[in-house]
Amino acid sequence: MNAPTSAIESVLVENRVFPPSEAIQKAARVSGMAGYEALCAEAEKDYEGYWARLARENVVWSKPFTQVLDESNAPFYRWFADGELNASANCLDKHMGTATEHKTAIIFEADDGQVTKVSYRELLERVAQFANGLKAQGVKKGDRVLIYMPMTIEGVVAMQACARIGATHSVVFGGFSAKAVQERIVDVGASAVITANFQMRGGKELPLKAIVDDALQMGGCEGVKHVFVYERTASAYSKVAGRDMSFAELLAGQSTECLPVAVEAEHPLFILYTSGSTGKPKGVQHSTGGYMLWAKQTVEWTFDMQPSDVFWCTADIGWITGHTYVAYGPLAAGATQIVFEGVPTFPHAGRFWEMIERHGCTVFYTAPTAIRSLIKASETDEKVHPKNWNLSSLRILGSVGEPINPEAWMWYYRNVGAERCPIVDTFWQTENGGHMITPLPGATPLVPGSCTLPLPGIMAAIVDETGNDMPNGAGGMLVVKRPWPSMIRNIWGDPERFKKSYFPEELGGKTYLAGDGAVRSEDRGYFRITGRIDDVLNVSGHRMGTMEIESALVSKTDLVAEAAVVGRPDDLTGEAICAFVVLKRPLPSDPEEAKALANELRNWVAKEIGPIAKPKDIRFGENLPKTRSGKIMRRLLRSIAKGEAITQDTSTLENPAILEQLGKTH
Ligand code: WT7
Helix, strand or coil, X not given: CCCXXXXXXXXXCCCCCECCCHHHHHHCCCCHHHHHHHHHHHHHHCHHHHHHHHHHHHCCCCECCCXXXXXXXXXXXXXXXXXXXXXXXXXXXXXXXXXXXXXEEEEEECCCCCEEEEEHHHHHHHHHHHHXXXXXXXXXXXXXXXXXXXCCHHHHHHHHHHHHXXXXXXXXXXXXXXXHHHHHHHHHCCCEEEEECEEEECCEEEECHHHHHHHHHCCCCCCCCEEEEECCCCCCCCCCCCCEEEHHHHHCCCCCCCCCCCEECCCCCEEEEECCCCCCCEEEEECCHHHHHHHHHHHHHHCCCCCCCEEEECCCCCCHHHHHHHHHHHHHCCCEXXXXXXXXXXXXXXXXXXXXXXXXXXXXXECHHHHHHHHHHHHHCHHHCHHHCCCCCCCEEEEECCCCCHHHHHHHHHHHCCCCCCEEEEECCHHHCCCCECCCCCCXXXXXXXXXXXXXXXXXXXXXXXXXXXXXXXXXXXXXXXXXXXXXXXXXXXXXXXXXHHCCHHHCCCCEEEEEEEEXXXXXXXXXXXXXXXXXXXXXXXXXEHHHHHHHHHCCCCCEEEEEEEEEEECCCEEEEEEEEEECCCCCCCHHHHHHHHHHHHHHHHHHCCHHHCCCEEEXXXXXXXXXXXXXXXXXXXXXXXXXXXXXXXXXCCCCCHHHHHCCCC
16 A cells, blocks of 8 residues: 555544555456446446346346346335345355365364364355254244354354255354343244354353253243254253254264255345344344345455455354355355454464464454454553564455544554555444445545445435435435345334334435434545444444343342433443443442442343443432433433533433432442
8 A cells, every 4th residue: 555645643633545556456356446436337327237237246046036126115125036046055056166166165263273174165065964954853944043153164054054945044142141042032933043062262161052041941932943052062061852952963864965945035044133222122134135145245345355365254153244244255255264263362362463374364354342452452462462473464454343443543554454455444234234335445545434435336325314415524314325235124023113213204214224423524525434323332343222231220120220321432342331220229328339239230231131231330329310301311421421521401400419429430
């Protein structure tokens, strides 16, 4: 990359620009802004024709589609609806007989450093065998299968095997609690669960199967007929006769050949739960055809994936990033990818850099929160600084999940990318299926902290509350004005909530509302995401609903009378969870008692949702600040959480003394 056009390193007004180097630009799949603009113009001129072309080029259809976009039942859009395909065939079978067949598909590095490699041929055989095992147990097209697995080859195989037989998977991140697993099993109507006895993270053996057992005992899970258990470790686990079966038992005697089941383009490939602004997580339903098109195309465009690349996306398969950029996209693109079981800080905080060197990683995709924690670690311990490893294999870096602050961007650019690797700051959401607004490494001049421009065909815009376009420089709500193939199709079982959440009447009922605020720069029209405009927090790139945490707190009925949760800025995690709690007993008089109570509540939330939802701050008060009509003054709480001086009008408060009470953190 060229030197910054401005030498002034101000982080307040971001005016540094990093255009792609000649060399990167020349060799890239989308070359230069001219290449980008040509694609945008094609989409602009003939929207459906553009998407139809990409769908033909990127997807192998067992029955070609003749319809492109069906808007007759908007906002329940349908794409390529009369076409048929199989997602697993698009990731595996299509490579057989090509140069990719014996190429390494996955380089797996276990928590303890042990490395296993599988070729595309071997992966296909494992997926086919697993699919046969599922079929033999009666799992079939249309069934929902809940997957609660560690980051392993087996996790990817389980997802691909479901896709192969047309079963819809719902992956739950291994850090969620039994309660969260149970709620998802009930909501999705799962008939089988795929899990592991334990998972290995940071040298520790953590239970998964025992959590599934607890979940299944909570009621409403009678539909679950099978639990298939990957024996990740040699440790014993409890088995329910007639219901539980190890992978070895499931696979015994099964053939490694299995014909993929062709499904309609709109067939739900998966349902993935994410937090919204009510207490109940939303089951985001994705299609097969449109989703696979964008999974492959974005891997090829955003990461400029070439046959020689070694790609590494550090996201867990429990999140959308792990679906699109681990389980599906890289395989559809025929890439070699690294799958890592462990955590970035074990056995030391240089693990990522060490692994990049060990495996010759060329394209590295991670989250700002990981970068910030590794910056911090390398500041206190020189030995884990990236300079201690040879990172010269890298050619492209990526960021995802939350805004990346310019300081972290610059550190990543200099210390990991040696000022020669473009950083693609990819904005997208669980609901989007794949990248939406992102630089292209061989085209877009980069500005730290900005996700730059929408991908060709993504009609992103910034509007006010009534849908009017905002001029550059003025902030507003991020929307997408036209449907796109990989978009969410529904909220599982709740079409009304789908319409209300994403296609509000105020915006005409057909415009997709992202739920983020954004602003475009005056000079380039580049997008910068300013954060959520709803009651959703982003903690370390994980989405958490404030109401979800509030419901968890008030469900501790012996202790909690009322709770309100807000976010506050945090240097490391982006946002931190701050809970205001009214107890069913007098305010704790000494700090030790308050601390003990706060910890009890944190553990309760971890049990209800998962450790990622634990509030960082807990503040006790005799009351919460409310308006006369009884509405909690959340803006006031946000100020208190930040430690800001209160400038809002507090004259309507019943009990102004609580402001002081609520100021104390425990
Ligand atoms: C929310 C979506 C699919 C990505 C993983 C998170 C925030 C995501 C960026 C970015 C600024 C970002 C938004 C969005 N977000 N990427 N590059 N810059 N903000 O998916 O859990 O569905 O969360 O993450 O607030 O709405 P998710």
